[in-house]
Amino acid sequence: xxxxxxxxxxxxxxxxxxxxxxxxxxxxxxxxxxxxxxxxxxxxxxxxxxxxxxxxxxxxxxxxxxxxxxxxxxxxxxxxxxxxxxxxxxxxxxxxxxxxxxxxxxxxxxxxxxxxxxxxxxxxxxxxxxxxxxxxxxxxxxxxxxxxxxxxxxxxxxxxxxxxxxxxxxxxxxxxxxxxxxxxxxxxxxxxxxxxxxxxxxxxxxxxxxxxxxxxxxxxxxxxxxxxxxxxxxxxxxxxxxxxxxxxxxxxxxxxxxxxxxxxxxxxxxxxxxxxxxxxxxxxxxxxxxxxxxxxxxxxxxxxxxxxx
Amino acid sequence: xxxxxxxxxxxxxxxxxxxxxxxxxxxxxxxxxxxxxxxxxxxxxxxxxxxxxxxxxxxxxxxxxxxxxxxxxxxxxxxxxxxxxxxxxxxxxxxxxxxxxxxxxxxxxxxxxxxxxxxxxxxxxxxxxxxxxxxxxxxxxxxxxxxxxxxxxxxxxxxxxxxxxxxxxxxxxxxxxxxxxxxxxxxxxxxxxxxxxxxxxxxxxxxxxxxxxxxxxxxxxxxxxxxxxxxxxxxxxxxxxxxxxxxxxxxxxxxxxxxxxxxxxxxxxxxxxxxxxxxxxxxxxxxxxxxxxxxxxxxxxxxxxxxxxxxxxxxxxxxxxxxxxxxxxxxxxxxxxxxxxxxxxxxxxxxxxxxxxxxxxxxxxxxxxxxxxxxxxxxxxxxxxxxxxxxxxxxxxxxxxxxxxxxxxxxxxxxxxxxxxxxxxxxxxxxxxxxxxxxxxxxxxxxxxxxxxxxxxxxxxxxxxxxxxxxxxxxxxxxxxxxxxxxxxxxxxxxxxxxxxxxxxxxxxxxxxxxxxxxxxxxxxxxxxxxxxxxxxxxxxxxxxxxxxxxxxxxxxxxxxxxxxxxxxxxxxxxxxxxxxxxxxxxxxxx
Numbered sequence: 009x010x011x012x013x014x015x016x017x018x019x020x021x022x023x024x025x026x027x028x029x030x031x032x033x034x035x036x037x038x039x040x041x042x043x044x045x046x047x048x049x050x051x052x053x054x055x056x057x058x059x060x061x062x063x064x065x066x067x068x069x070x071x072x073x074x075x076x077x078x079x080x081x082x083x084x085x086x087x088x089x090x091x092x093x094x095x096x097x098x099x100x101x102x103x104x105x106x107x108x109x110x111x112x113x114x115x116x117x118x119x120x121x122x123x124x125x126x127x128x129x130x131x132x133x134x135x136x137x138x139x140x141x142x143x144x145x146x147x148x149x150x151x152x153x154x155x156x157x158x159x160x161x162x163x164x165x166x167x168x169x170x171x172x173x174x175x176x177x178x179x180x181x182x183x184x185x186x187x188x189x190x191x192x193x194x195x196x197x198x199x200x201x202x203x204x205x206x207x208x209x210x211x212x213x214x215x216x217x218x219x220x221x222x223x224x225x226x227x228x229x230x231x232x233x234x235x236x237x238x239x240x241x242x243x244x245x246x247x248x249x250x251x252x253x254x255x256x257x258x259x260x261x262x263x264x265x266x267x268x269x270x271x272x273x274x275x276x277x278x279x280x281x282x283x284x285x286x287x288x289x290x291x292x293x294x295x296x297x298x299x300x301x302x303x304x305x306x307x308x309x310x311x312x313x314x315x316x317x
Numbered sequence: 318x319x320x321x322x323x324x325x326x327x328x329x330x331x332x333x334x335x336x337x338x339x340x341x342x343x344x345x346x347x348x349x350x351x352x353x354x355x356x357x358x359x360x361x362x363x364x365x366x367x368x369x370x371x372x373x374x375x376x377x378x379x380x381x382x383x384x385x386x387x388x389x390x391x392x393x394x395x396x397x398x399x400x401x402x403x404x405x406x407x408x409x410x411x412x413x414x415x416x417x418x419x420x421x422x423x424x425x426x427x428x429x430x431x432x433x434x435x436x437x438x439x440x441x442x443x444x445x446x447x448x449x450x451x452x453x454x455x456x457x458x459x460x461x462x463x464x465x466x467x468x469x470x471x472x473x474x475x476x477x478x479x480x481x482x483x484x485x486x487x488x489x490x491x492x493x494x495x496x497x498x499x500x501x502x503x504x505x506x507x508x509x510x511x512x513x514x515x516x517x518x519x520x521x522x523x524x525x526x527x528x529x530x531x532x533x534x535x536x537x538x539x540x541x542x543x544x545x546x547x548x549x550x551x552x553x554x555x556x557x558x559x560x561x562x563x564x565x566x567x568x569x570x571x572x573x574x575x576x577x578x579x580x581x582x583x584x585x586x587x588x589x590x591x592x593x594x595x596x597x598x599x600x601x602x603x604x605x606x607x608x609x610x611x612x613x614x615x616x617x618x619x620x621x622x623x624x625x626x627x628x629x630x631x632x633x634x635x636x637x638x639x640x641x642x643x644x645x646x647x648x649x650x651x652x653x654x655x656x657x658x659x660x661x662x663x664x665x666x667x668x669x670x671x672x673x674x675x676x677x678x679x680x681x682x683x684x685x686x687x688x689x690x691x692x693x694x695x696x697x698x699x700x701x702x703x704x705x706x707x708x709x710x711x712x713x714x715x716x717x718x719x720x721x722x723x724x725x726x727x728x729x730x731x732x733x734x735x736x737x738x739x740x741x742x743x744x745x746x747x748x749x750x751x752x753x754x755x756x757x758x759x760x761x762x763x764x765x766x767x768x769x770x771x772x773x774x775x776x777x778x779x780x781x782x783x784x785x786x787x788x789x790x791x792x793x794x795x796x797x798x799x800x801x802x803x804x805x806x807x808x809x810x811x812x813x814x815x816x817x818x819x820x821x822x823x824x825x826x827x828x829x830x831x832x833x834x835x836x837x838x839x840x841x842x843x844x845x846x847x848x849x850x851x852x853x854x855x856x857x858x859x860x861x862x863x864x865x866x867x868x869x870x871x872x873x874x875x876x877x878x879x880x881x882x883x884x885x886x887x888x889x890x891x892x893x894x895x896x897x898x899x900x901x902x903x904x905x906x907x908x
Contacts, residue, residue, distance in 0.1 A: 058444055058491030060536045092788060098599040102561035102791055108536045126598070155493075156538065156560030156629065156792015164785040171746045210781060213747060214799030217779060256825055256843055258859055290802050297724045297749045297777050306779075307746045 061107055062150050067143035075144025078137050091148050092158060097128070101149050101159060109146075112139030169209030170311050172304070177312030180305045184292055191316060203316040213310040219289035236282050238262050240270075243277035252282055356505035356521060357459050359547055363616055367834075368873045371458040373611075374499050374544035375759065376870065379681040380613040382761040383832045384871045388878035389893060390835030394848050394858045397880065398894035403479035406886045408470045409434060409486030410447025432481050437517065437526045438469070438488030445469055445489055449886035452866035453496025453757070453828075454544055456881060456888070457507075461874055463881075463888070464502065464521065466509045468494040468542065473524060476874055479888055483524030487511045492540045493559065496866070498611065498757070499544035501552065503571040508552060510541035516554055516574055530574035537562055543609045546621075547571060551654045553621060555608030559792045561629045564606035564646075568654060578657025582606025582625045582645050590659075591644030596637035604636065605629040606646040610676040610757050613694065615708060620651040620660055622694050622708060624676040631672040632743045632796040633782065635789020639739040642667040647675040649696060649704070651711060661711030666700050667734050670742035671725055671780075672793060673700040677755060680762045680769065681708060686814060695762065695813050697771040700725065701754035702735055705813050717816025720754035722775045722804050743782040743796040752776035752801070758829035759868040765836055766851040768810040768819060772827035772840075775804035808840055810854060822854035829868025831880075839880060841865040846882045846889070862889045 066072065080089065086097030093099035100106055105114045112135070119138050121130030133141070151159035181191065185199075193200040199216070206212035238252040240260060248270060253261035260280050261271045272278055284290070296302030357372055366376035367385035376382055389397060409415065414434045450467035457464040462482065463474040469489050473482040490513040500509040506527065507519040516532040519525065533539035533556040543555035552571040558564065564582035569575060583604040584592040595601035605628050612623030628636055628646040636643050645659075647666035652659055666673040679696040686693060686705070694708035701720025706713055716733035726735035741750045753774060760771040784795030807821040808830065825843030832838050838851040846869060848858040863884035870881045880891040 057538075059538045060490070061538065063491060088788075092786070092791070093599075094788070099561065099603070099788075099791070102603055104534065104537045104562060107538060107560075108534055152538070152560065152791070153794070154559075155794070156558075157794035158784075158791040162794060163783045167745050167783065167785060169746050169781070210747070210797075210799065214779060218800035218802070256845070257823075257856060258845065258861075286802075290804070293749060293777050293800070293802050294722060294804070297722060297751070303740065303744070303746075303748050306749065310746075 057152065057154055059152075061146065061152060064146065064150070066147050066150065067140075071140055072144050072147045075140040075142070075147075078133075078141045079144050082131060082133060082137075083141065090160065091145060100145060101152060102156070106142070106145055106149055109142060112142035115139075115142045115145075169213065170307075170314050172307030172309070172311030174308070174311040174315050177308035177310070180309050181312055184305070185309070188288055199313060200316055203314045209310060209314065212314060213306065216309065216313055217289065217293060217306065219286035236284055238280065238282045240272060241279040241281075242272075255280060255282060354504060357502045359503060359549055362547060370460065370872050371456065371870050372502060373457070374455045374501070374546060375611065375613065375678065376455075378548075378614040378616060380611075380678050380759070381680050381682070381764075381832070382759055382830060382868060383763050383834075385834045386871055386873055386878045387834040387836075388873075389833065389837065389871075389880060391837060391850065391857060393893055394835070394837055396893050397848070397858055397860075397891045399860070400877075400879065400890045400892040401477075401479040402890075403474055403481065403888040405432065405481050406450045406452075406465075406467075406472060406474075406888070408445065408447050408450045408467055409436075409442070409484070410445040411442040412436075412488070414442070414445075414484070414486030414488075432484060433524065434484045434486055435519075435524045435526065436486050436488065437529065438486075438490075438511070438513075438515075440488040440490045440513070442488045444491050445486075446494070451496060452883045452886065454499035454867055455759075456867075456870055456883065457500055457502055458870070458872040458881070459502055459521075462521070464500050464507055465883070465888070466497045466500050467886075468497050469511055471500065471507070471509055471519065471524070473521070474888065476872065476879070476890075479890065485517075485519055485524045485526070487513075487515075487517065489513045490535060492535060492538075493557070495540070495542055495557070495609075496757075497542045498609070499867075501545035501547050503547045503552065506571065508545040508571070510543060510545065510554065510556075512540045512542060514539050514541045514556070516541070516545065516552075516569065518574065528574055530569070532556055532567075533558070533565075544611045546611050546614070548614050548616075548619075548621060548654045551577060553654065555611075555623075557607040557609040557626070558605065559629070561603035561605065561791055563602055563604065564608055564625060566608045566623065566652065568657060580650075580652055580657050580659065582608065582648075582650075583628075584644075591642075594637075594642040594644045596641065600636055603629065604643060604646060605631075606648075607674070607676065610678055613679050613681045614654070615681060615692070618660075618709060619654050620708070621654050622649060622651045622679050622681075624649055624665070624679065624696065624698075626676050627666075627669050627672045627674040629793075630789045630791055630795060631793045632670060632780075633784055633789040633794075634787065636668065639668050639670075639737050643669070647673055647700075649675075649679060649694065649706065649711075651708070663704070663706055663711050663713060664734055665696065665698050665702065665704055666737075668737045669700075670737060670739070671700070671750065673698065673753075675699060677757065678759050680760060682762055682764075682769075682813065684764075684767065684813075686714060693813065695769050697755055697760055697769065697809075697811065699753045699755055700735065701751060702726075702729075703769070703771075703811055703816050704733065705816070715813065715816045717811075719771070719773055719809055719811060719816075719818055720751060720775060721773070722777055723751045723754065724777075725750050741780075743780045745782050745785060747779040747781045747799070749777055750780050752778055758827060761830035761832045761838065761868070763832035763836075763838070763851050765834070766810070766832075767812070768851060769813055770830045770832065770838055770840070770851070771809055771811065772824070772829075773807045773809045773818075773821065774826075775806065777802050777804065808838075808842075808849070808854065810851070820854040822849060822856075826864070828865040831869045831871060833871060839869040839871075839882075841869075841882075844884070846884070846891075860889075860891070863887075 091100040239249045250262040250264040469487040471485040492512040514533040514535040517529045518527040532541040538560040539558040546553040551568040567579040568577040584601040607626035628643045648664040701723035705715035713733040778801040779799045784790040830840040838849040
């Protein structure tokens with residue numbers, strides 16, 4: 009179908025041009041932007057949304073390349089090379105004028121001075137040049153991501169997540185963690201070597217704060233309790249132990265080690281005891297969340313654990 | 318009497334609306350004036366929720382979601398049984414709306430043989446995902462017919478037995494497809510918004526499109542999903558946008574869709590109030606404050622009270638220091654629906670750094686406060702705080718924290734506004750901070766218990782700043798979360814006099830609440846629909862129907878009180894399985 013063909017063409021163009029813009033222009037010089045080492049940002053999708061600006065056909069590559077030259081020479085000093093603005097000029101990627109523009113018709117009057125009272129002085133540029141710049145700007149706006157995320161990599165490179173004091177962190181570890189965890193190799197629930205296990209500070213911190221999920225001691229995910237050890241005591245005193253499947257006000261379901269599923273109606277004669285292996289971690293997070301220096305304690309422990317290579 | 322003037326203005330508006338409709342040479346095939354006669358009279362919307370169906374998003378203008386129906390009550394709720402389950406609520410896809418749904422679950426729209434599908438929209442159908450409908454809004458019940466909407470789709474359903482009567486399908490141009498919050502009705506017109514920014518007017522009897530008008534700029538990356546609201550001759554329409562664009566609310570003529578006024582959520586020009594709470598006019602003009610959840614209306618003062626969403630960039634710098642409030646984002650706003658002028662505002666989350674998006678439904682309560690009669694507005698917010706204000710003046714009365722682990726603020730100031738703790742914003746090494754406590758799921762208030770009911774979700778996580786650009790990020794960008802811990806979810810009952818939580822009932826999750834004169838509180842607990850004792854929170858009845866999409870509702874039909882819930886893509890209607898006591902004629906069937 010016509011629309012499908014156009015759409016497919018548009019995607020191909022977007023991918024191609026997106027790459028061209030990125031490689032050719034070195035991802036228009038956003039100071040401090042670029043993919044971080046943390047491996048957080050996924051590969052950029054071919055099409056970052058299905059709004060008009062993401063889907064509209066783009067100009068030919070040579071037009072866009074020329075538009076970028078003109079933009080760099082005439083606009084970038086105020087609006088920044090990446091179009092995201094500076095003290096002297098606003099963010100153009102989020103500009104409703106650009107988003108609603110088709111072929112430069114909404115940009116021409118602004119360049120001619122219609123917004124001089126807002127601090128945008130008139131520029132001496134031909135209509136053709138303005139339209140060419142608009143074509144380039146649309147190619148950048150096409151890369152706006154979901155929920156308005158800016159074009160380009162989503163993470164500033166080289167962010168220093170580990171900022172804590174490792175010495176203070178050892179003391180904090182001893183206070184908050186050592187009743188369950190040893191720092192010695194082979195010790196109780198040892199954290200020895202944890203600093204080498206995670207490639208970046210954020211992953212390390214997320215892992216030790218969250219507990220079993222991060223340490224891979226058990227298979228449970230999230231905070232829902234599924235998979236936690238459970239013991240059900242029936243009216244006659246018999247007990248059944250296994251892994252929790254579901255627990256609510258009305259039923260409790262567990263699987264015993266032989267992989268058999270057991271369901272019970274909840275009533276007063278049934279006692280259910282679920283063990284949360286992360287209970288101590290939850291308690292610690294709650295405590296830290298309410299203390300003025302809680303984040304500092306967390307950062308210090310992270311800095312200490314990072315030294316345990 | 319103020320009441321009289323309301324009735325008068327309502328009568329006047331019928332005249333005006335008719336002449337308006339006649340004046341324009343309507344493009345519709347039906348006579349132009351047909352839309353302004355019969356059907357649901359706007360004056361009937363002034364009635365409190367009860368035996369008049371469920372004619373608006375909240376059921377009535379107060380948004381209490383309290384029904385005066387009491388056939389189902391504490392003495393017989395244990396006999397509440399399933400009357401019917403709907404079938405065939407499948408979203409359309411493809412050029413005709415009958416293409417195979419995404420995932421190939423079943424072939425075509427199974428509306429039950431001969432159900433008409435009416436197609437509209439400016440797309441081709443390729444971007445419509447199809448499949449089981451996603452419901453996250455209110456269902457209207459008017460004269461025995463239910464009207465409900467999902468993104469790009471709307472249906473009429475027989476309220477007696479769940480039969481689908483018609484299906485309207487909109488071929489989308491794209492955009493953000495979050496949940497559609499529901500429809501509005503004015504005479505025989507139905508209205509709903511679609512994600513690609515159109516307000517659509519349908520003929521309620523047939524589902525045929527009468528007209529559509531742009532509700533916002535699709536090119537500007539707005540998305541529209543709020544439930545429109547009818548106040549006399551005003552149809553109030555909101556819009557969402559996650560990119561750095563200004564939020565706004567507008568009023569249109571329900572007959573034609575022509576704009577009557579627009580009120581931006583942020584200052585748009587020099588001299589606008591609130592500009593000094595932004596670092597620049599540019600930042601204010603791009604500061605968001607979306608309007609995607611319906612609010613409450615006071616017909617005596619003509620004030621519509623609604624919440625505005627978060628500022629943008631949502632999580633990063635770019636909106637000045639923490640002392641800049643960024644008005645009028647995250648605020649409760651009272652607007653005069655006749656003029657579009659703001660009467661008062663109260664900011665519930667100054668300088669929001671967490672996407673608190675304070676649009677949650679406010680509730681109007683007339684009652685005693687500190688021994689004095691007050692007209693109040695109550696609101697519980699995503700940031701975990703509960704507020705009581707005088708709804709005529711906006712004067713602050715109560716602020717309390719109902720989220721158990723909320724820690725993003727350094728308490729509240731003398732005016733009750735939370736003071737943001739900037740150390741609890743997203744930081745590069747991470748800060749431990751609470752997550753969303755509630756969201757769009759509608760709260761309820763019972764005048765019997767005098768308690769306010771709302772879901773409470775407790776969680777903490779580490780919030781990281783990933784975009785350290787000193788100019789800030791855009792939209793909701795620039796952050797990531799880790800180590801999320803749930804501290805449990807509850808249905809809360811809050812005493813508005815003190816703001817204190819009177820009881821908590823643990824639930825897996827909840828999608829909104831309904832209270833009734835039968836002294837019952839209906840809501841969800843995970844996959845269960847439950848009825849609780851509103852005074853104590855004790856469970857009185859339950860039925861497992863799947864995860865609910867919105868608050869349960871209730872309506873009266875042929876002598877029976879129905880309790881309606883939506884779970885997955887199905888409607889579940891419950892009635893008492895014994896003959897009711899209101900002298901209904903012999904029941905021919907046992908449905």
